[in-house]
Structures are given as structure tokens and as C-alpha cells.
Amino acid sequence: xxxxxxxxxxxxxxxxxxxxxxxxxxxxxxxxxxxxxxxxxxxxxxxxxxxxxxxxxxxxxxxxxxxxxxxxxxxxxxxxxxxxxxxxxxxxxxxxxxxxxxxxxxxxxxxxxxxxxxxxxxxx
Amino acid sequence: xxxxxxxxxxxxxxxxxxxxxxxxxxxxxxxxxxxxxxxxxxxxxxxxxxxxxxxxxxxxxxxxxxxxxxxxxxxxxxxxxxxxxxxxxxxxxxxxxxxxxxxxxxx
Numbered sequence: 001x002x003x004x005x006x007x008x009x010x011x012x013x014x015x016x017x018x019x020x021x022x023x024x025x026x027x028x029x030x031x032x033x034x035x036x037x038x039x040x041x042x043x044x045x046x047x048x049x050x051x052x053x054x055x056x057x058x059x060x061x062x063x064x065x066x067x068x069x070x071x072x073x074x075x076x077x078x079x080x081x082x083x084x085x086x087x088x089x090x091x092x093x094x095x096x097x098x099x100x101x102x103x104x105x106x107x108x109x110x111x112x113x114x115x116x117x118x119x120x121x122x123x124x
Numbered sequence: 125x126x127x128x129x130x131x132x133x134x135x136x137x138x139x140x141x142x143x144x145x146x147x148x149x150x151x152x153x154x155x156x157x158x159x160x161x162x163x164x165x166x167x168x169x170x171x172x173x174x175x176x177x178x179x180x181x182x183x184x185x186x187x188x189x190x191x192x193x194x195x196x197x198x199x200x201x202x203x204x205x206x207x208x209x210x211x212x213x214x215x216x217x218x219x220x221x222x223x224x225x226x227x228x229x230x231x
Contacts, residue, residue, distance in 0.1 A: 037220070047159075047167065047210050049220040060218045063125055096166060109214035110157040112178065114166040 002026035004036075004097050004115035011121050012087050018120060022080040022097030029055055029075050033102025036080040037111060038071065040093040048093075052100060053080055054107060087122045094119045126150060126215045128223035135229040142198040144226045146211030149192055154213045156194040158187060161225075162207045170209075171196060198228070206230045 008020035022036060029036060037052035051071040052060045061069050070083045080097060095118055098111035128148040136142050146156060156174050159167035169178050171187035174194055184199045198205055211223040 039222075046225045047161075047212075047222040049212075049222060052218075052220065060220070063219065107218075108172075109155070109218065109220060110169065110172055110212060111159075111167075112169050112172070114168075116166055 002099055002113045004099060004113065006095060006097050006115045006118040008095075008118060008120065010119060011123065013124050014088055014122060016087050018082075018084045018087050018091070020082045020084075020095055020097075020118065020120075022082070022115065024078050024080070024097075024099065027099065029053075029073055029078070029080070031055055031102060032105040033107045035100035035107060036073070037098050037100055038080075038082045039096045039098060039111070039114075040091075041096070041117075042090070042093040045093075050084075050095075051082060054100075055102075089122045092120065092122045126213075126219065126221050128156075128211050128213060128221055130209075130211060130223040130226045132224070133227045133229065135231055136201055137231050138203060139200055142201045142205070142228055144196045144198075144209050144211075144228070145193055146195070146223050147193045148213060148221075150215055151189065151192050151194055151213060154215065156187070156189065157212045158185075158196045159210045159212065160205075160207045161210065167210065201228070201230055203230050 004024045035054040038050040053071045068085045098114040158171040161167040174189040175187045186197045208225045210225045
């Protein structure tokens, strides 16, 4: 059974750097084709894809946020970490991590299982 | 940047058929995926690779594709189907994108 859980601060100040950790179980991020991504959702608004890291350490970022994001993995700990610099109030959102499956060793570009999300508020 | 366009809302009575469209220039070449999100909950995958249904998803949910438009159909909509629905795809460089979401209201 695959599970994912997001953790990190619930409140950050403007200009600070946000660090979120996704701890997962039920799969290995060293399996060919597998990925873990981050998606956020401001209150009452739509989902926004942020970043994704693959089994081979290949990384993808949202073009609009690329300069502020870094995604890394620790396969031995079953964790993926997302950092976002220079936080501003509009970054207030629920942040989700999600599993991107493989299909015969090839990457599939979607998320089949999600964590519950963690609400991050940016305020002074 | 690549965009997916969805109608903001769709409403119908129980038992009717709901059709939610999603349009994007890359959809003829890239698969589309659909997620259901109920208030306060994480999204749930309901359709993948345009037409496939994950295990555990009711048969009343189906997907189709034609040119630059994909459609999520809920046949015989039930009160429990009231939710926001998001389409998602990826461009050729592996950048993911979500549509703005469609709110389905069951009257």
C-alpha cells in the first residue's frame, strides 16, 4: 500500500525559505520510471504543479516558479524535499506530494496517489 | 506556456449525464488525466491515459478524446459526485499542467 505524507512548517514569514518533506512508503524511488511530485492549491483556487523528481534524479520544474524551487530525494530515507525561496503571501496554499507511477519501466505523466496535504500560511 | 481550458461549472440533476471538457493544443499528442476533489480532501485520480479507469472508480466515470479536446463523462450522476474536477496533462518536455477545474453541482 502506497502512502505519502507531507511535513513542514505551517507558518512562514515573507522572504523566508520554505522546506517541505514528503515521506512515503509502499514504493521505492529507485524503481525505474517512478517519480514523486509536488502540487499546491491556494485556498479556493485550482491545483498548480510545482516540481517532480524521477528515480534517476531527473528533475522537472514549473517554468513560472523554476527560479525559486529545488527538489531533492533521499532514497534511503524514502523522502523527497522541496524548497521554495523568497516566500510571499500569495504562496499561501495547501501543498501536496504525490506518486507518479511507472508503466513497464517507463514514466507515466500523472499522479495516481496523493498525500493529504499540508497548509502553509505566509504571513508576518 | 501550455494551458488546459475547462468550463468553470457544470450542473445537472441526479441521474443525468455530466460531460466536462478540457481543451489543449498538445492533447492530440499527450494523454490527459482527470482528478476528482471533494472539499477538504486530496484529489483522487478517476481517469488516466484519456480513457482508462483506475480500480475502485465507478463505471459511471468514463473518458474520451477527440482532437484537442478530452471529455470526462459521468453517466447517471449521483449526489456523491458533486466535486471539483481537474484535467491534467504534460507537454513534450515533461512539464505537467492542470486545468483550472470544473465545479460539478448536483441539483
